Amino acid sequence: MNHLHTALWGVLPYLVLAFMVTGTAWRYRYDRFGFTTRSSQLHENRLLSIGGPLFHYGLLFVVAGHLIGLLIPEAFTERVHVHEWLYHANALLVGGVAGLATLAGLAILLHRRLRVPAVRGATSRSDHAVYPLLAAVILAGLAATASTTPHHHYDYRLGVSLWFRSLFALDPDVPAMSHAPLVYQTHTLLGMALFALWPFSRLVHAFTAPIGYLARPYIVYRSRGARHVPVNRSAPVVPPPVRDAAARR
Ligand code: HEM
Numbered sequence: 001m002n003h004l005h006t007a008l009w010g011v012l013p014y015l016v017l018a019f020m021v022t023g024t025a026w027r028y029r030y031d032r033f034g035f036t037t038r039s040s041q042l043h044e045n046r047l048l049s050i051g052g053p054l055f056h057y058g059l060l061f062v063v064a065g066h067l068i069g070l071l072i073p074e075a076f077t078e079r080v081h082v083h084e085w086l087y088h089a090n091a092l093l094v095g096g097v098a099g100l101a102t103l104a105g106l107a108i109l110l111h112r113r114l115r116v117p118a119v120r121g122a123t124s125r126s127d128h129a130v131y132p133l134l135a136a137v138i139l140a141g142l143a144a145t146a147s148t149t150p151h152h153h154y155d156y157r158l159g160v161s162l163w164f165r166s167l168f169a170l171d172p173d174v175p176a177m178s179h180a181p182l183v184y185q186t187h188t189l190l191g192m193a194l195f196a197l198w199p200f201s202r203l204v205h206a207f208t209a210p211i212g213y214l215a216r217p218y219i220v221y222r223s224r225g226a227r228h229v230p231v232n233r234s235a236p237v238v239p240p241p242v243r244d245a246a247a248r249r
Contacts, residue, residue, distance in 0.1 A: 047111070070160070
């Protein structure tokens, strides 16, 4: 095992993670109002309403597929009678369709960004890196999925997935990844580059998903006297009514 493999698969993932966490904290601290998707919906809506959902729903399935494929051991799926061929046929079909939908959505969003002058004007420097990188990650992922055929079979759950899980045990299984085919290595390296860029681009909006919305009360009641206001952490902070403020003076 040479030093390059140790650096790429044993050290780099932790550097990327540290970069991502500190970068996100820094961005949140110093650019809280820029911690958004920088929506361009006001400039153009038609293409956005097609490309946006296609990209995001496709990506949702891709992420779900990654979580299952990378985190659930093959021994477990075998035990619940999901056999290897069935698992991979499913990954090829569902993963392939989801990956293609994500790619098609990204192509529409990219076309919109390049062809609609107002949207092009609202394009930031980080977008110039993020869009090509996203396209490269998705294309390499699709190439990895397509490279698995019954004749040429690499079982990534016995290689890439072992490496991925070993990172959490702080004992990186470098050989598991250094023996993976080049297309899987390329896809993973591009994925790590994307994660490193994440905090400094519009991708940070993924961390702003309104999860608290799911647990919010349907109706927010406030007493008229505003002496005892029920605590609702997801509600915006509203100044006291003018009448109360005047009475207090
Ligand atoms: C760095 C961590 C990542 C690892 C270890 C990883 C691993 C993999 C593996 C093993 C496959 C092949 C699945 C198969 O053969 O069935 C794959 C496919 C794919 N990956 Fe990734 N990936 C990573 C990051 C990403 C990111 C950040 C994106 C998108 C933004 C992405 C998008 C895709 C797509 C579109 C496919 C093809 C469709 C699919 O199988 O879901 N990957 N990835």
